[in-house]
Amino acid sequence: MATLLSWLGRTDLDRAKDDRLASIATIALKGSVLDEVIILASTWEDEWHDYRDWLKKKLTLAGRSKTSIVIQRVRLLSPIDYSSITKVMHKQLDAVCANSDKVYLNLTSGTPAMAAVSVLLGKGIVKCQLVQTSPQGEIIEVDIPIDFAAEYKKSSSSAISQLASQNPALNSAFNAITAKSELMHDVIRKAQKLAYSDLPALILGESGVGKEVMATAIHKASQRSDKPFRAVNCGALPENLVDSILFGHVKGAFTGAHKDHAGLFEQADGGTLFLDEVGELPLNIQVKLLRALQQKEITRVGDVDTNSVDVRIIAATHQDLFSMTADGSFREDLFYRLAVGVIEVPPLRKRKEDIPELINTFMLEINRQAENHPLFGCKEISEHAIKFAASYSWPGNIRELWNTLHRAVLWSEDDCISVDELKSSILSSDKEIVSQKGFSIPGDITQHIDNIKKNYVIQALEMASHNKSKAAELLGLNSHQTLNNWIKTLLIEEK
Structure with a gap:
């Protein structure tokens, strides 16, 4: 199936009134035999019917009565608006190419903007042949010696290389x-x-x-x-x-x-x-x-x-x-x-390094809101609570963290939110992470162990009247030198 796709030009209408051929009629009557002529038009609607009848009569006299003629109404912002012209031509070309083996695209009728868009879109379609007519009524098949795809690839590769070499800083839009x-x-x-x-x-x-x-x-x-x-x-x-x-x-x-x-x-x-x-x-x-x-x-x-x-x-x-x-x-x-x-x-559990910063940001916002409420004051959050938050899985992600901090600020009686207060503010159904078989997971296991060691060292020293050798025996340590090392590491004040 062969189809001619063309914009309707003022010259096509005017010459038809004098029974003379313009671009559309020339291609339809003198070019390859066509199965269909599709004419895109956005103005002069009152003249479409007469033009279609005139062209149909000409085709019949030329022995081409089987060629159908369709004048397709389209909407354009203006005949020189590239955006709307491109949308219309893109849509029409997709439809025509889906049903035709050969598509002739007329570059003569219509405005220069319409011709330019036709060239850009038609050049990349294998089954599409660009055609135009001369003032003498000659039909010229247009071959544009430019490989648009190669030029685009060359240009885009250059642009990508330039972007990669520049390594631009993050846009401020992502600061949030x-x-x-x-x-x-x-x-x-x-x-x-x-x-x-x-x-x-x-x-x-x-x-x-x-x-x-x-x-x-x-x-x-x-x-x-x-x-x-x-x-x-x-x-x-x-x-x-x-x-x-x-x-x-x-x-x-x-x-x-x-x-x-x-x-x-x-x-x-x-x-x-x-x-x-x-x-x-x-x-x-x-x-x-x-x-x-x-x-x-x-x-x-x-x-x-x-x-x-x-x-x-x-x-x-x-x-x-x-x-x-x-x-x-x-x-x-x-x-x-x-x-x-x-x-x-x-998910938040895969970006634990971000949790302390998120908490600081959220606490600033929550405290800012609390300033306007007479019953609430600004709160801080303890380091142990932050460490626990960094170890928790947060199945509800950032939304759960935000809501948990709000509840902790609301229910905390002190100026600083403790790790226990933060834990009690979690409403997650994933309770085994917070508490399993009565065991409460600490925010930092190393710190938790150090706290246990510190408490027992202090108790052993007091029971041994600060005799380090006896205290080491009570703790099951090999020597008082080991105890000395623990005292220094755990920052225990000696009496």
């Missing part, structure tokens, strides 16, 4: 993320590279690890930072309203729709939309999300027209999307569309 551990440093470096691109992103990680904080940082570090950032938890959306919340609705679309409503996609136009727990979306909404990603178009509930949107999607989930695609509960094509840039935020 605590990263003392090397593991988190690696995660943030990847996130920064992803932020500088405009690719869809998928953030993986357990519940409470800070996926929305990471998404916010990626947005703030991107070129869309001055545009809207919208976030929604897909698992919390009512099933009967999820379509409307994401894509909007028109007045009268359903009971209670008293006026037009712009969904989150339109609200985030030009910026970023964060879809937390994306695995909770129903399959029918996943289809619409895929279309929004591929075509950059959405349709409001109850509407027949589509709206163009320019939104970067950052999705997140704690679920295993690989398993969900295998069992059919999550679309495989949507998964691979989202999983272009993947960031996995590690």
